Amino acid sequence: MNNKLEMARQFIKSIPHSQDLGMDLLKMADGMAIITMPYNINLIGDPETGVISGGAVSALIDTCCGAAVMSHPLNLGGTATIDLRIDYMRPATPGQTIKTEANCYHITRSVAFVRATAIDDDPDNPVATATGAFTVESSG
Amino acid sequence: MMSPKISETALQRRSDALNALVDSIPYIQYLGVRFNPQNDRLTAFLPFNKKLIGNPIKPALHGGVTVAFLEVTAMITLNWFYLNDETAYENLDFKKIRAGWFLKLPKTIDFSVDYLRAGLPEDAYARAHIIRSGRRYASVHVEGWQNSKEKLFAYATGHFVLPQRPLE
Numbered sequence: 001m002n003n004k005l006e007m008a009r010q011f012i013k014s015i016p017h018s019q020d021l022g023m024d025l026l027k028m029a030d031g032m033a034i035i036t037m038p039y040n041i042n043l044i045g046d047p048e049t050g051v052i053s054g055g056a057v058s059a060l061i062d063t064c065c066g067a068a069v070m071s072h073p074l075n076l077g078g079t080a081t082i083d084l085r086i087d088y089m090r091p092a093t094p095g096q097t098i099k100t101e102a103n104c105y106h107i108t109r110s111v112a113f114v115r116a117t118a119i120d121d122d123p124d125n126p127v128a129t130a131t132g133a134f135t136v137e138s139s140g
Numbered sequence: 141m142m143s144p145k146i147s148e149t150a151l152q153r154r155s156d157a158l159n160a161l162v163d164s165i166p167y168i169q170y171l172g173v174r175f176n177p178q179n180d181r182l183t184a185f186l187p188f189n190k191k192l193i194g195n196p197i198k199p200a201l202h203g204g205v206t207v208a209f210l211e212v213t214a215m216i217t218l219n220w221f222y223l224n225d226e227t228a229y230e231n232l233d234f235k236k237i238r239a240g241w242f243l244k245l246p247k248t249i250d251f252s253v254d255y256l257r258a259g260l261p262e263d264a265y266a267r268a269h270i271i272r273s274g275r276r277y278a279s280v281h282v283e284g285w286q287n288s289k290e291k292l293f294a295y296a297t298g299h300f301v302l303p304q305r306p307l308e
Contacts, residue, residue, distance in 0.1 A: 016193040017202035044166040046245055053167035054248045055211045059204025063194075066203070078195070081203045085252035 031104035033067035050094035068102035069112040069134040077137030084132035092127045096120040109138040157223045184213040186264040201259025210296040214280040217268035244303035253296040
């Protein structure tokens with residue numbers, strides 16, 4: 001594992017809420033990030049089915065989008081969410097880890113535009129997709 | 141909407157139903173969200189907790205916590221209005237709820253949140269306005285604030301599929 005990724009992982013570990021949800025960073029470079037979140041009974045939103053709350057999936061997506069923006073070479077500092085829209089296609093299957101990939105597909109001096117997809121063990125049928133705008137810190 | 145002539149008993153039953161609903165959902169317990177009904181309004185309360193921090197340097201609430209808090213508020217408010225419908229009580233058995241039987245919840249179709257300022261490491265509040273609730277779908281607007289209700293830190297609009305028979 002390269003040193004840069006290890007630093008990024010440590011960064012995610014330093015975020016109390018992400019740490020509390022058990023998030024693990026698999027990739028974070030050049031405006032792209034992949035983060036996983038294991039199934040956890042504390043995050044159940046529908047007690048009848050054991051399905052994870054949409055809110056917890058949203059937290060994972062927001063973190064992953066932020067990580068993608070931070071890793072973009074044109075962003076020189078941190079980032080904050082301006083807006084985020086999440087579409088929930090289907091309930092995540094209980095017991096399975098949720099994996100989110102976020103891509104910063106366009107960046108200006110002030111705004112980064114990001115898309116993200118969340119999947120479980122069935123990668124062909126995403127659990128949720130999201131689009132968002134994030135702040136950028138640039139020298140200009 | 142509640143009428144001003146609601147009896148104490150009916151109010152108590154509504155309060156019990158709301159508590160049973162909220163207590164049955166682990167994620168709401170995890171976040172620590174509580175709900176306070178006042179007349180025809182429901183206010184959600186998120187007590188500050190260190191595990192909700194997203195930026196340890198500032199420090200600030202995690203953006204994911206903000207969206208989750210607003211979404212949970214929208215869902216519970218939708219079910220609360222359903223529970224406030226007197227006719228819904230004919231089939232409501234609280235012993236069943238306490239025994240682990242659940243109300244069906246609305247399903248989120250999409251949720252769009254605007255972050256207006258950083259969430260402070262303090263308690264937060266939210267209130268949902270049901271813009272339109274039809275037979276199958278509902279549109280809901282949710283506002284979140286912290287120390288001043290005049291200064292929202294985030295708001296959101298969401299669309300939900302309503303459960304067809306939440307009490308069965």
